Amino acid sequence: MSEHHHDHHDHDHHHDNHFTDMEARVKALETVLTEKGLIDPAAIDAIVETYETKIGPRNGARVVAKAWVDPDFAEWLKRDATEAIASLSYTGRQGEHMRAVFNTPDTHNLVVCTLCSCYPWSVLGLPPVWYKAPPYRSRAVIDPRGVLSEFGLALPETTRIRVWDSTAELRYLVIPERPAGTDGFSEEELAELVTRDSMIGTGIALSAEALR
Amino acid sequence: MNGPHDLGGAHGLGPVAPEKDEPYFHADWEKRALGVTLSCGAFGAWTIDESRHARENLPPATYLSASYYEIWTRALETLLKRHGFVTQAELDGGHMLEKGAAPKRVLKAEMVAGVLAKGGPCDRPVEAVPRFAVGDRVKTKNFNPETHTRLPRYARAKRGRVEAVQGSFVFPDDNAHGRGENPQWLYTVVFDGPEIWGEGADPTLSVSIDAWESYLEHV
Numbered sequence: 001m002s003e004h005h006h007d008h009h010d011h012d013h014h015h016d017n018h019f020t021d022m023e024a025r026v027k028a029l030e031t032v033l034t035e036k037g038l039i040d041p042a043a044i045d046a047i048v049e050t051y052e053t054k055i056g057p058r059n060g061a062r063v064v065a066k067a068w069v070d071p072d073f074a075e076w077l078k079r080d081a082t083e084a085i086a087s088l089s090y091t092g093r094q095g096e097h098m099r100a101v102f103n104t105p106d107t108h109n110l111v112v113c114t115l116c117s118c119y120p121w122s123v124l125g126l127p128p129v130w131y132k133a134p135p136y137r138s139r140a141v142i143d144p145r146g147v148l149s150e151f152g153l154a155l156p157e158t159t160r161i162r163v164w165d166s167t168a169e170l171r172y173l174v175i176p177e178r179p180a181g182t183d184g185f186s187e188e189e190l191a192e193l194v195t196r197d198s199m200i201g202t203g204i205a206l207s208a209e210a211l212r
Numbered sequence: 213m214n215g216p217h218d219l220g221g222a223h224g225l226g227p228v229a230p231e232k233d234e235p236y237f238h239a240d241w242e243k244r245a246l247g248v249t250l251s252c253g254a255f256g257a258w259t260i261d262e263s264r265h266a267r268e269n270l271p272p273a274t275y276l277s278a279s280y281y282e283i284w285t286r287a288l289e290t291l292l293k294r295h296g297f298v299t300q301a302e303l304d305g306g307h308m309l310e311k312g313a314a315p316k317r318v319l320k321a322e323m324v325a326g327v328l329a330k331g332g333p334c335d336r337p338v339e340a341v342p343r344f345a346v347g348d349r350v351k352t353k354n355f356n357p358e359t360h361t362r363l364p365r366y367a368r369a370k371r372g373r374v375e376a377v378q379g380s381f382v383f384p385d386d387n388a389h390g391r392g393e394n395p396q397w398l399y400t401v402v403f404d405g406p407e408i409w410g411e412g413a414d415p416t417l418s419v420s421i422d423a424w425e426s427y428l429e430h431v
Binding site for chain 1: 217218219220221222223225226227228229230231234236237238239240241243244245246247248250251252255264267268276279280281282285288289292297298302303304305306307308311312315318319320321323324325327328329330331332333334335362363364366367378379381382384398400402408409414416417418419420421422423424
């Protein structure tokens, strides 16, 4: 890109092209559909607002924290994750058929969708770009340790890695291990230690010191 | 189909490059693309399986270089044209030229919360009893249909173990092509890393897929 200068009047060259194309393309689509009365622009706003403010990884973090403090809830999650999660009112689109998979001292779980972008929206919200992109989708099943290293996670050589390829309509939520030194923590404090990546399996929960 | 979407085990696609504090959207058009895609899904004119198949039918070079919202948008254009809601001339001109097909439902703002909270469950009862039980040794079929399937290439003709009987679900290989929901039992089947990747495979790795009954045979 060095042969180009980057003045603001220079709108239409290379790396900007793609972006502008998509902007125009989506605008045309929305306009045509709105003129036909097939879509309601206010509904689009409502969808966006839902996933920006209401449905996101904090939902999943509350599920995990509750599983850490309440053995009955953890058992319920193992038995019927959809129902257990619905008891916290997290339901619906891309969370219709939930499964919770628990990390243990010797097994680490990692979730991927090699064929598209299946992801548990009801508890984690919209998937990050990397989750939907070819590098993660291609490598998670063949080189999970290499993938995890790119997230800064190095597991012991003896840890078993279980990769869950979301090929059907089941949506997987990883329940990370509860960090050491969190005995007196409240459920709310524990939830703050649960990162999005720890519920996909590309991370682990934050350590107790993170709250100090 | 053996399309560009079937990525498990492919090499050369680069590092994962997670973005720190990634925003939910990287541009305003992505917000609109999400909302338009979900709104059009609410028409009830096609299934999630048909929409997945429209995405995997993008030209491979396009698929591999596009962001996911671009993949969604391009596939949505295909679906809208296929089902008579818009024409290419309308998309090119950016305005309505003719009325087009009428959907079963138009998603209004006040319906959004209810529709998202309800989702679209895909479990369906079947009369048949499951052919496989937990612990059964199974082998996945080897097939290469040009049509939609959810059995990834890397997991074809591989030996594994049934870990869970997950209930009965709409069969996407049929449903994507308007051949009906034809529900089947679904199983979580787990494979040892070396069974899939052979020489040099990570010995600590196991990989599972969720497989419809017709993907499997007894060993």
